[in-house]
Amino acid sequence: MSWVHNEAFVGYCFIMPNLVGFLAFTLLPVLASLIVSFTSWDLLSPPRFVGFKNFIDIFGFSLIPEAALASWTDYLFVWQYLTPKDPGFWQYLYNTAFLMLGIPFGMICSLFIAIVMNRKLRGIMFFRTIYFLPSISSLVAVALLWRWIYNPDYGLLNALLGFIGIQGPSWLTHPLWAKISLILMGLWSGVGGTNMLLYLAALQGIPQHLYEAADIDGANALHKFMHITIPMLSPTSFFIFIMSVIGGFQGGFQSAYLMTRGGPGGATTTLEYYIYNNAFKWFSMGKASALAWFLFLVILLVTMVNWKYGGKKVHYQYI
Amino acid sequence: MARVILQNVWKRFGDAEIVKDFSLEVPDKEFCVLVGPSGCGKSTTLRMVAGLEEVTAGDIIIGDRRVNDLPPKDRDIAMVFQNYALYPHMTVYENMAFGLKLKKFSDPEISMRVKEAAEILGIAHLLDRKPKQLSGGQRQRVAVGRAIVRKPKVFLFDEPLSNLDAKLRVQMRAELKKMHERLQSTIIYVTHDQTEAMTMGDRICIMKDGSIQQVDNPLSVYEKPDNRFVGGFIGSPPMNFMEAEVIVRGEECFLNEGMFEIAVRRRYKDNVMPYVNKKLILGIRPEDIHDKLSFTLNLKEGNVMSGMVDVVEPLGSEIFLHVNTGKNEIICRVDAHSKVQPNNIIELVVDTRKIHLFEAETGCSILQ
Numbered sequence: 001m002s003w004v005h006n007e008a009f010v011g012y013c014f015i016m017p018n019l020v021g022f023l024a025f026t027l028l029p030v031l032a033s034l035i036v037s038f039t040s041w042d043l044l045s046p047p048r049f050v051g052f053k054n055f056i057d058i059f060g061f062s063l064i065p066e067a068a069l070a071s072w073t074d075y076l077f078v079w080q081y082l083t084p085k086d087p088g089f090w091q092y093l094y095n096t097a098f099l100m101l102g103i104p105f106g107m108i109c110s111l112f113i114a115i116v117m118n119r120k121l122r123g124i125m126f127f128r129t130i131y132f133l134p135s136i137s138s139l140v141a142v143a144l145l146w147r148w149i150y151n152p153d154y155g156l157l158n159a160l161l162g163f164i165g166i167q168g169p170s171w172l173t174h175p176l177w178a179k180i181s182l183i184l185m186g187l188w189s190g191v192g193g194t195n196m197l198l199y200l201a202a203l204q205g206i207p208q209h210l211y212e213a214a215d216i217d218g219a220n221a222l223h224k225f226m227h228i229t230i231p232m233l234s235p236t237s238f239f240i241f242i243m244s245v246i247g248g249f250q251g252g253f254q255s256a257y258l259m260t261r262g263g264p265g266g267a268t269t270t271l272e273y274y275i276y277n278n279a280f281k282w283f284s285m286g287k288a289s290a291l292a293w294f295l296f297l298v299i300l301l302v303t304m305v306n307w308k309y310g311g312k313k314v315h316y317q318y319i
Numbered sequence: 320m321a322r323v324i325l326q327n328v329w330k331r332f333g334d335a336e337i338v339k340d341f342s343l344e345v346p347d348k349e350f351c352v353l354v355g356p357s358g359c360g361k362s363t364t365l366r367m368v369a370g371l372e373e374v375t376a377g378d379i380i381i382g383d384r385r386v387n388d389l390p391p392k393d394r395d396i397a398m399v400f401q402n403y404a405l406y407p408h409m410t411v412y413e414n415m416a417f418g419l420k421l422k423k424f425s426d427p428e429i430s431m432r433v434k435e436a437a438e439i440l441g442i443a444h445l446l447d448r449k450p451k452q453l454s455g456g457q458r459q460r461v462a463v464g465r466a467i468v469r470k471p472k473v474f475l476f477d478e479p480l481s482n483l484d485a486k487l488r489v490q491m492r493a494e495l496k497k498m499h500e501r502l503q504s505t506i507i508y509v510t511h512d513q514t515e516a517m518t519m520g521d522r523i524c525i526m527k528d529g530s531i532q533q534v535d536n537p538l539s540v541y542e543k544p545d546n547r548f549v550g551g552f553i554g555s556p557p558m559n560f561m562e563a564e565v566i567v568r569g570e571e572c573f574l575n576e577g578m579f580e581i582a583v584r585r586r587y588k589d590n591v592m593p594y595v596n597k598k599l600i601l602g603i604r605p606e607d608i609h610d611k612l613s614f615t616l617n618l619k620e621g622n623v624m625s626g627m628v629d630v631v632e633p634l635g636s637e638i639f640l641h642v643n644t645g646k647n648e649i650i651c652r653v654d655a656h657s658k659v660q661p662n663n664i665i666e667l668v669v670d671t672r673k674i675h676l677f678e679a680e681t682g683c684s685i686l687q
């Protein structure tokens with residue numbers, strides 16, 4: 001009976017359900033994927049150890065066959081004669097970064113909506129709900145809606161542009177506009193969501209007396225926004241930015257899959273989409289795992305860089 | 320020229336009347352203290368002067384201008400907040416310079432003024448720090464510094480010392496007084512601490528439930544409270560109050576508490592006569608009740624009482640006794656070397672020159 005009285009044992013019992021789940025469904029697969037990344041595995045035949053081949057296939061470069069490295073200057077500029085082994089990877093990395101251009105706009109819009117929602121107006125709860133809705137709507141439904149909006153011939157967007165005499169592009173089938181389309185859709189469905197709520201909470205957390213002190217110091221609305229609101233929101237902005245960058249690296253699959261299937265010509269394929277393709281379209285589990293681990297390291301790096309250099313510019317309350 | 324006048328000022332929040340018919344004139348260069356219990360509307364009054372709250376009715380005049388409709392920045396005032404309200408993301412220098420920058424002062428001018436203020440307040444070595452790297456007292460100084468760099472006509476202080484520990488409070492009290500002497504500016508200072516009010520104010524304005532109870536210099540307020548509330552609020556430990564019946568015996572008038580009687584001095588007789596056989600509230604300050612053993616003035620019959628000592632509070636410099644007269648529990652101050660013990664019976668002498676008498680219903684003093 002003594003084990004009943006052992007507090008540590010009882011404690012472990014309490015966290016057991018969660019712990020088992022975490023071990024079995026998170027930690028184990030994560031470690032397994034590290035091993036898989038050094039193998040060639042199609043899910044059907046047993047995995048075969050291939051060393052760093054997957055990583056070399058992804059990040060490696062090869063010499064252009066006809067490149068004749070004759071003189072030493074050729075060696076100096078050897079990068080001119082290199083071609084990536086997997087040009088797709090670099091393109092998708094670029095796409096992923098490009099789609100992240102939406103982050104600052106999203107943050108600005110979220111902040112703007114939060115400021116409006118922070119007003120003490122009648123029925124403000126109603127508007128908060130309305131603005132929050134897109135972010136909790138099914139992405140499939142949202143994508144359907146936006147495919148109709150983006151339709152080049154009878155879509156809402158081009159119809160509106162037509163009114164002011166602009167011939168809209170074919171949004172989802174042009175390599176550049178397709179990316180921008182996805183960014184816009186992401187903005188629409190994201191700005192009123194969690195980030196807006198975070199900003200709203202942060203706005204309400206700014207002590208009123210700071211604004212009053214600024215009033216007495218002679219500040220107008222713009223001064224107060226620039227010198228109090230923005231700096232006081234910096235911890236929140238910092239948090240949202242990190243989370244968005246991390247989300248940006250990990251994301252892009254769902255909307256691209258639903259809107260463009262990663263096209264045209266891979267123009268909206270992100271790293272996440274590429275991992276999906278490798279794993280479940282081409283059954284190269286090894287390469288997919290290698291990509292996933294690369295992503296993990298990138299995110300780890302971003303987080304560390306942000307914390308090291310971004311943390312200094314962040315202002316927390318002093319009390 | 321920088322007097323502040325409040326004329327019949329009212330403030331309502333919805334149906335709640337927070338400040339009622341408030342009229343006060345603070346002359347130029349005066350240090351005026353608004354004091355009153357928590358929630359009586361002191362901050363609201365101050366914030367109306369600052370322009371942070373709108374006036375429901377009445378006029379506020381600063382200098383020669385009616386400022387009701389002016390925004391805070393055009394009123395030429397500076398305010399020090401209870402929690403300092405320093406900008407947490409700015410250094411001490413930037414905190415103090417912010418208002419000047421917005422007023423488009425030149426950089427050398429700003430720098431000169433900030434340094435000068437920092438010298439006065441002894442924070443010159445802290446100019447590069449952020450508020451969170453400062454102690455409470457230092458933050459308080461920065462808040463004051465932010466106010467004085469602007470050289471305003473009027474300073475408004477809202478309980479600036481209440482977040483400091485007792486020792487620092489005493490020190491800052493003296494420093495603020497010195498600063499006032501030096502700057503020669505008009506100050507309205509809000510506090511709920513009667514000691515601060517007594518020690519700092521040229522005049523004290525005592526508030527209760529949004530109305531003024533009395534405005535006068537500290538000594539007058541202490542010695543001649545207009546009503547029971549003021550008598551009880553100013554002074555620590557507070558004035559003792561007890562019900563007493565006025566009785567006349569021959570030529571003499573007495574106040575009968577039930578367990579003892581106090582003779583009314585001849586000069587108060589006219590004030591008391593209308594209340595014969597009625598109840599009054601007798602107010603006696605703790606320091607006006609003496610231990611009979613050490614009382615040296617000549618005793619007149621009729622002002623001695625006795626009671627049982629409940630609690631003995633030695634403070635070093637003096638001892639406060641809580642004495643039960645049989646009807647009332649009173650506090651009196653006795654010599655630091657008194658040998659009184661709890662449960663002793665003690666004989667006490669009331670200094671009848673210093674008693675206060677208030678009407679039972681209205682609480683108004685009948686001696687003024």
Ligand SMILES: Nc1ncnc2c1ncn2[C@@H]1O[C@H](COP(=O)(O)OP(=O)(O)OP(=O)(O)O)[C@@H](O)[C@H]1O
Pocket residue numbers: 332335337355356357358359360361362363364510511
């Ligand atoms: N914006 C407001 N809306 C409604 N009631 C308010 C508002 N501001 C203050 N009050 C009320 O007005 C009353 C006086 O408030 P005020 O802050 O002036 O008190 P105070 O005398 O400064 O008290 P303290 O010593 O606690 O600071 C309080 O009862 C408070 O609840």
Ligand SMILES: [Mg+2]
Pocket residue numbers: 361362363477478
């Ligand atoms: Mg207050």
